[in-house]
Amino acid sequence: MNHLKNLAGQTIVYGLSTIVSRFLNYLLTPFYTYIFVPTAFADVTVLYAYVAFFNIILTYGMETGLFFFSKKEDAAKVFGTAFLSIIATTVIFVIFTLFFLKEVSHFIGYQHNVKYVFWCVVILGFDTLTAIPFAKLRQQSKAFRFAFLKLLNVVVTILFNVLFIWVIPFFFLKNGKVFGFSYHVNIELVFICNFLGSAVTFLFLVPDLVKEKLKFSLILWKQMINYSYPILFAGLIGIVNETFDRILLQHYLPKSVNFMAQVGIYGACVRVAMLMAIFTQMFRFAAEPFFFGRQNNDDQKTILADSTKYFFLFGLIIFLGVIAYMDVIQYFIGPKYRDGLKIVAVYMLGSLGLGIYFNLSFWYKLNGKTYFGIIITAIGATITVVLNILFIPEFGYVASAWARLVCYVTIVVISYVLGQRYYPINYPIKIMIKYLTISIILYLLCYFLKFHNIIFDLLKNTLIFVSFLYYLEKKENVITLFIRK
Numbered sequence: 001m002n003h004l005k006n007l008a009g010q011t012i013v014y015g016l017s018t019i020v021s022r023f024l025n026y027l028l029t030p031f032y033t034y035i036f037v038p039t040a041f042a043d044v045t046v047l048y049a050y051v052a053f054f055n056i057i058l059t060y061g062m063e064t065g066l067f068f069f070s071k072k073e074d075a076a077k078v079f080g081t082a083f084l085s086i087i088a089t090t091v092i093f094v095i096f097t098l099f100f101l102k103e104v105s106h107f108i109g110y111q112h113n114v115k116y117v118f119w120c121v122v123i124l125g126f127d128t129l130t131a132i133p134f135a136k137l138r139q140q141s142k143a144f145r146f147a148f149l150k151l152l153n154v155v156v157t158i159l160f161n162v163l164f165i166w167v168i169p170f171f172f173l174k175n176g177k178v179f180g181f182s183y184h185v186n187i188e189l190v191f192i193c194n195f196l197g198s199a200v201t202f203l204f205l206v207p208d209l210v211k212e213k214l215k216f217s218l219i220l221w222k223q224m225i226n227y228s229y230p231i232l233f234a235g236l237i238g239i240v241n242e243t244f245d246r247i248l249l250q251h252y253l254p255k256s257v258n259f260m261a262q263v264g265i266y267g268a269c270v271r272v273a274m275l276m277a278i279f280t281q282m283f284r285f286a287a288e289p290f291f292f293g294r295q296n297n298d299d300q301k302t303i304l305a306d307s308t309k310y311f312f313l314f315g316l317i318i319f320l321g322v323i324a325y326m327d328v329i330q331y332f333i334g335p336k337y338r339d340g341l342k343i344v345a346v347y348m349l350g351s352l353g354l355g356i357y358f359n360l361s362f363w364y365k366l367n368g369k370t371y372f373g374i375i376i377t378a379i380g381a382t383i384t385v386v387l388n389i390l391f392i393p394e395f396g397y398v399a400s401a402w403a404r405l406v407c408y409v410t411i412v413v414i415s416y417v418l419g420q421r422y423y424p425i426n427y428p429i430k431i432m433i434k435y436l437t438i439s440i441i442l443y444l445l446c447y448f449l450k451f452h453n454i455i456f457d458l459l460k461n462t463l464i465f466v467s468f469l470y471y472l473e474k475k476e477n478v479i480t481l482f483i484r485k
Contacts (some may be wrong), residue, residue: 066139
């Protein structure tokens with residue numbers, strides 16, 4: 001329990017920064033969806049899908065490699081090798097892409113919005129350069145420094161959004177000009193603000209990097225690449241599960257449907273469901289350095305089993321909490337986007353499945369059998385692509401949400417079965433299935449038992465949610481895990 005409390009404490013620190021930063025970032029969702037129409041917001045959704053995809057390529061598993069080798073080699077040499085490698089490949093990528101910017105823009109269907117692609121490339125460059133320094137902060141358990149810099153990124157981005165999209169147009173825009181210069185409030189400003197946030201964050205990391213005596217070892221680099229490249233491919237395949245549906249919607253929605261509007265609605269409602277993804281991310285920030293730092297301990301398997309159970313229980317709490325208060329949360333996005341809220345529950349369960357898979361994936365990461373990640377995620381990606389192609393023409397983005405859920409349920413089962421063969425852990429499967437069943441039943445009560453009065457519905461849903469919390473606390477001590485000394 002003490003080890004779990006340590007992990008829970010780290011998760012809280014990372015979580016507070018992640019939740020606060022994501023919450024602040026969430027405030028941009030109503031800001032955007034009440035200002036921009038779905039077709040404009042679709043540009044953000046699609047292009048950031050490409051950014052996420054190439055971010056995996058440009059970091060090529062080096063973050064996990066940093067954790068793995070820091071216990072085996074000189075930490076300074078491991079960091080220097082990883083960071084210098086990332087610098088070289090990122091600079092080459094950015095220069096090459098900007099040189100062929102028009103061709104790249106045409107290839108992805110943005111030949112008429114080359115500026116959008118330009119901003120995404122430079123955002124990607126800065127974000128990639130900060131990946132290894134951020135990983136080192138996690139590896140050194142410098143959670144507060146990590147949290148400060150992550151919050152800084154979001155705060156700067158939000159301030160520039162407010163300045164460029166609201167303050168300047170409201171106070172200074174006259175006849176389409178600001179101080180004599182042409183000025184238009186369009187979606188390009190969103191990309192510019194994100195670039196400024198990423199650039200400022202990188203600048204704040206520079207003092208940390210200046211203090212480092214960067215060492216590069218070719219022998220170590222080859223070892224790190226051999227360990228990390230399967231994680232790269234697994235990450236690429238994994239990002240297909242997370243973002244490729246936006247691109248498939250463009251090609252497989254019927255011609256009679258405005259695909260940009262559909263993608264915009266889908267992207268906005270995915271943001272509503274992102275609370276589960278935030279929880280998964282904050283747990284990951286704490287769990288990777290925690291488990292890699294004690295990979296030879298005798299009680300490792302027990303802690304992995306217990307942490308998976310508690311992660312799952314908190315995920316169910318988040319799931320039911322969002323569903324219970326959907327009548328209020330719906331106002332988080334503009335009226336034109338709310339038709340897509342029907343996919344929120346399915347999308348959140350998919351994110352919970354992704355989180356469980358992350359927990360289960362430690363068996364091959366700790367054993368150095370990272371090639372299993374390629375096999376498992378490739379199966380998931382195949383399911384995602386096939387189901388999207390088959391069902392998007394009839395069901396649109398609803399098919400994308402369900403395909404994602406089916407994908408993650410499948411890879412969770414596969415990872416569990418393989419893990420029990422190569423690194424057996426006694427996960428409390430029956431208990432987890434029981435609580436999942438209860439939460440789904442309660443979800444159906446929240447969704448179908450309606451009084452058609454927002455006050456009565458909120459009271460009913462609150463009663464359901466609080467009862468679930470009380471039951472979990474009584475049976476599993478989910479709350480006292482964080483407060484018991």
